[in-house]
Amino acid sequence: MKQLIQKLVEIPGPSGYETQIRAAIRAEVQPLADEVYVDALGNLITRKGKLRSGQHNSGEGQRIMIAAHMDEIGLMVTHIDENGFARFTNLGGMRTRSLPGSRVRFVNGPIGVIGLERTIGTNDHPTMTQMFIDLGVTDRGSCPVRVGDVACFERQFLDMGNRLIAKAMDDRIGIYVLIETMRKINSTPHELYFVFTTQEEVGLRGAAPAAFSIDPDLGLAVDVTSTGDTPKDKKMETTLGKGPAIKIRDSKMLSDPRIVDWIVRTAEKSKLPHQFEILEGGTTDASAIQLTRAGIPSGCISIPCRYIHSPSEMVDLHDVQNAIELLTQLLSEKVILQ
Amino acid sequence: MHTTNESNQTPQVGAGQTSLLERLCNASAVSGDEHEVRQIVIQELQPYAQAIKIDSLGNVLVTREGRGTNRLRVMVAAHMDEAGFILTNDEDDGIYRFEVVGGMDVRFLLGKLVWVGRSHTPGVIGAKPVHLLTSEEKKKTITLDSLRIDLGPGNGNQSKIGERAVFATPFIHLGNSLRARALDNRLGVATLIELVKHPPDNIDLLAAFTVQEEVGTRGASIAGYSLNPDLAFVLDCTSAYDLPAWDDSENSQYNTQLGAGPAIHIAHKPSLSDPRLVRHLEQTAKVENIPYQIRQPGSVSTDTGTIHKQRSGIPSVTVSVPGRYLHSPASLCRLSDWQFTLALIHAALARLTPQVLATER
Numbered sequence: 051m052k053q054l055i056q057k058l059v060e061i062p063g064p065s066g067y068e069t070q071i072r073a074a075i076r077a078e079v080q081p082l083a084d085e086v087y088v089d090a091l092g093n094l095i096t097r098k099g100k101l102r103s104g105q106h107n108s109g110e111g112q113r114i115m116i117a118a119h120m121d122e123i124g125l126m127v128t129h130i131d132e133n134g135f136a137r138f139t140n141l142g143g144m145r146t147r148s149l150p151g152s153r154v155r156f157v158n159g160p161i162g163v164i165g166l167e168r169t170i171g172t173n174d175h176p177t178m179t180q181m182f183i184d185l186g187v188t189d190r191g192s193c194p195v196r197v198g199d200v201a202c203f204e205r206q207f208l209d210m211g212n213r214l215i216a217k218a219m220d221d222r223i224g225i226y227v228l229i230e231t232m233r234k235i236n237s238t239p240h241e242l243y244f245v246f247t248t249q250e251e252v253g254l255r256g257a258a259p260a261a262f263s264i265d266p267d268l269g270l271a272v273d274v275t276s277t278g279d280t281p282k283d284k285k286m287e288t289t290l291g292k293g294p295a296i297k298i299r300d301s302k303m304l305s306d307p308r309i310v311d312w313i314v315r316t317a318e319k320s321k322l323p324h325q326f327e328i329l330e331g332g333t334t335d336a337s338a339i340q341l342t343r344a345g346i347p348s349g350c351i352s353i354p355c356r357y358i359h360s361p362s363e364m365v366d367l368h369d370v371q372n373a374i375e376l377l378t379q380l381l382s383e384k385v386i387l388q
Numbered sequence: 389m390h391t392t393n394e395s396n397q398t399p400q401v402g403a404g405q406t407s408l409l410e411r412l413c414n415a416s417a418v419s420g421d422e423h424e425v426r427q428i429v430i431q432e433l434q435p436y437a438q439a440i441k442i443d444s445l446g447n448v449l450v451t452r453e454g455r456g457t458n459r460l461r462v463m464v465a466a467h468m469d470e471a472g473f474i475l476t477n478d479e480d481d482g483i484y485r486f487e488v489v490g491g492m493d494v495r496f497l498l499g500k501l502v503w504v505g506r507s508h509t510p511g512v513i514g515a516k517p518v519h520l521l522t523s524e525e526k527k528k529t530i531t532l533d534s535l536r537i538d539l540g541p542g543n544g545n546q547s548k549i550g551e552r553a554v555f556a557t558p559f560i561h562l563g564n565s566l567r568a569r570a571l572d573n574r575l576g577v578a579t580l581i582e583l584v585k586h587p588p589d590n591i592d593l594l595a596a597f598t599v600q601e602e603v604g605t606r607g608a609s610i611a612g613y614s615l616n617p618d619l620a621f622v623l624d625c626t627s628a629y630d631l632p633a634w635d636d637s638e639n640s641q642y643n644t645q646l647g648a649g650p651a652i653h654i655a656h657k658p659s660l661s662d663p664r665l666v667r668h669l670e671q672t673a674k675v676e677n678i679p680y681q682i683r684q685p686g687s688v689s690t691d692t693g694t695i696h697k698q699r700s701g702i703p704s705v706t707v708s709v710p711g712r713y714l715h716s717p718a719s720l721c722r723l724s725d726w727q728f729t730l731a732l733i734h735a736a737l738a739r740l741t742p743q744v745l746a747t748e749r
Contacts, residue, residue: 066660069749091701092749126655128684129640137640139686141655179641197682198654198666249660259701 052214054078055226055370056207059216062157064124064200065141065252068092070157071120075225075246082232083244093260094120094246098232102241111239112385115266115346116231116377117257117335118224118273119250122217123359124202125154127183127195134187136162136195139178142251146178148360155204160185160194162201203361212291212367219363221250223353223370224272231377238382247335257335261342268309268347268385269339272373274365275300275327275352286328290354291366293323294373297350300329303337308387309349316379322372327352347387351377398734399582401727406561408432408581412574413559416503418472418552419489419603422446424506425468425577429597432581447611448597452587458742463594463617463702464583464733465608465691466576466624467601470569471715473502473553475537482511482539484547487532490602494532496716501556502537504547510556511539555717564723571719573601575709576623579730588738601691605658609694612702619665619703619745621733622691625721626651626683626708642684644710646722649679650729653706656686658693662703663749669707672736678728683708703745707733 063071072094080086083096102111123142130136150166162183170176183201187193195201203217216222228244235242243264248256250273261269275295278286288295296313297305317324329352340348351373356364399405408428415424429448430440441449448468453459471490478484484504488494502511513535516525537553539545559568568574580595587593594615599607612620630645644651652669654661673680692704709729711721 066655067663067749089701090703090745091696093701126685128686131638131640139655141660198685252660253658255659255697256701258697259699263700 051230052209054229055214055223058222058225059207059218062155062202063121064157064202065121065249067157067200068120068248072246075120075229078229079232079244089260089263091256091259092248093256095260095264096232096244098235098242098244099238099240110384111241112267113241113243113264114268114270114381115243115245115261115264115339116228116270116272116381117245117247117260117339118228118271119221119247119256119335120225121248121251122202122220123251124200125183127197127199129197130190130193130195132190134189134193135182135184136193137179137182141200143359145359146176149178149181150176152361153204154183154201156195156199156201158199161204162186205361213364214367215362215364217361217363219355219365220274220358223274223355223365227272227353227370227373227377230374231381234374234378235382239384240381242381250335254333254335254338258338258342261339261346265343266346269336270348271334271336271339271350272377273334273350273352274355274358274363275329276332276358277354277356280356288325288327288352288354290356290364291368292325292354294369294376295325295327295352295354297327297329297336297352300333300337301331302333303340303348305336305349306347309347312385312387313349313351313376313380317376320375320379322376324372324376397586399586399730401723401730405578405582406566409566409574409578410559412577413568413570416472416506416508416552416554417469417570418474418554419469419600421552422468422599425574426597429468429577429581433584436585443610443614445607445610446599447607449611449615450584450595452584452593452595454587454589454591454593456590460591460619460740460742461594461617462591462737462740463596463612463615463620463695464580465596465598465611465620465622465695466580467573467598467607467691468577469599469602470554470572471602473537475504475547475549475551475553478549479536481541482543482545484537484539486537486553489552491715493715495529497535498530500717502553503556504537504539504553505551509539509545509547511537511553514538557717565720566723567718567720569717569719571711571721572625572714575625575711575721575726579623579726579733582730583734583737586734588734591737591740593737598691605689605691605694608691609698612695612698616699617702619662620692620695622695622704622706623729623733624690624706624708625711625714626653626688627714628710628712644681644683644708646710646712647725648681648710649725650732651681651683651708651710653683653690653708654685656688656690656706658689659696659704661692661705664744664747665703665705668740668744669705669732669736672739673732676731676735678732678735680728680732
């Protein structure tokens with residue numbers, strides 16, 4: 051299992067440039083799905099379960115969309131200067147303090163290191179316009195990248211036993227949960243759409259159009275969430291290793307309480323560890339799904355994760371395994387919302 | 389319905405097009421009151437279109453169907469509106485308090501001439517004269533609430549709250565350059581008018597002259613929803629801040645450069661261009677020998693911001709004519725950049741096939 055996680059996190063796929071990660075996911079899910087297609091914005095949409103013939107809420111089975119995003123935060127080149135240094139801007143919530151000294155890999159191959167203008171003092175907070183990517187060349191003509199090229203962190207997957215560290219755990223670990231859930235589900239009364247979305251990190255742009263075309267009865271996202279369990283951390287209940295977190299709210303969504311209830315009941319019935327999540331800053335694809343068309347009851351299962359949007363995001367293996375088990379239980383049985 | 393075969397010709401920017409641009413630039417169309425530009429668009433396109441639809445927000449939608457099978461339905465949008473002012477309070481005898489509409493640097497406003505309302509009533513944004521300024525006041529930045537639009541006392545010139553106003557800058561042709569207010573985005577409107585007059589016949593051209601772009605790309609979202617195209621191109625005008633740096637260091641934040649051809653947007657604030665459409669534009673430029681530039685990724689927004697998220701998603705890209713000093717009393721562009729923009733978008737449309745969207749991103 052760790053091999054697949056390693057494969058997923060190490061592929062570069064910044065927002066809008068998900069081609070390579072999409073191909074890798076597609077190879078995994080093709081044998082597990084009844085239908086696989088790519089939509090206009092690049093979302094990889096897979097169906098598992100019979101196409102429902104009747105109207106919404108007509109019988110036992112529901113049409114359920116489960117989303118995890120393929121993209122990760124990244125950088126885009128804005129200018130190559132006369133000495134071959136590449137200036138850049140961000141794609142998604144890149145934290146400037148993570149950047150100096152970091153290595154980045156371009157989706158078309160080249161690797162560079164991020165440098166800082168020397169006028170910046172050690173106590174200053176530099177902006178991205180005061181940084182550059184050094185690709186080891188000496189002039190503009192030999193620079194292997196051009197304006198508009200995209201890169202993301204270059205960092206190896208690290209297996210620490212129960213704890214796993216990598217760039218892009220956000221949200222390749224969610225992708226992994228979806229793939230393994232597809233593998234585990236033997237039969238389902240539902241028409242399930244596992245959707246691997248694009249452009250989440252730049253504003254949830256892939257999920258809403260996917261939800262529009264699928265028009266589901268229920269929406270779920272699987273994504274990472276912050277924790278409050280590191281030294282002098284902000285106050286937050288969620289803790290690494292205490293099970294998948296059931297989202298109650300984040301900065302853009304109030305989960306449908308019936309969905310929260312359904313997830314809790316299912317977890318208790320299966321004796322799966324779980325915790326709640328109230329996230330002050332940040333959101334997921336579920337908030338975009340929720341407001342699509344006439345509104346779609348939505349919720350989210352989060353994988354607790356430390357150091358989100360840094361080159362070393364950490365998750366707990368048991369949380370991942372329990373999320374797969376929980377999602378499998380949820381999607382294999384009849385859904386009762388009350 | 390126009391029946392000549394001129395639709396297969398490649399449109400050119402000549403004296404007729406420049407004079408149309410002049411009329412468009414001298415018209416007022418502050419967001420929410422795009423009437424004057426809309427009338428020119430309708431008047432120009434009446435002979436060419438079977439039907440011209442004005443939708444609920446005031447977008448002008450014109451369809452020109454192509455010939456043959458497997459035609460892509462291609463939306464091409466250009467916003468008609470511009471940033472400007474709106475009168476908010478009548479303080480008697482021709483004096484009005486006002487707010488800005490769209491992105492505007494208040495430091496530009498002092499002492500500028502304006503045209504108020506559809507009648508283009510002349511006014512001035514007055515300020516305290518230098519003789520009366522204290523040394524303290526000279527150091528301060530003027531705030532919007534201390535400024536008024538003055539139509540002149542005692543002459544009966546009246547306007548009313550809600551009327552829009554724009555900088556009173558007439559269009560002028562300066563050799564290889566054009567200078568006017570609102571080149572953003574009358575250049576896009578003029579380009580789209582030429583496309584509707586000379587549509588490539590391999591596609592269905594769905595032209596959208598949109599409203600309220602400057603206040604949040606509002607018109608384009610409903611136009612994208614109702615046209616429901618396979619893909620969308622947006623024609624706009626984007627900033628060029630390509631002047632030399634004061635200390636002779638390399639200018640690395642120019643956004644675009646005048647004279648370097650049409651600017652293809654790869655990424656801006658509310659949307660990422662579809663990489664297949666960026667590639668298609670670049671390949672077209674190379675095949676047709678048209679110069680082009682990549683706009684520096686970052687900030688700004690255009691109509692693609694709301695179009696690409698409509699319905700099940702719409703692959704989109706923006707192509708802009710670079711212009712200096714946008715949203716100010718006088719912006720400047722190079723005639724050749726406009727000519728090459730028209731040539732590029734027309735050729736790119738003419739080379740479009742469903743295969744472009746069938747390839748990997």
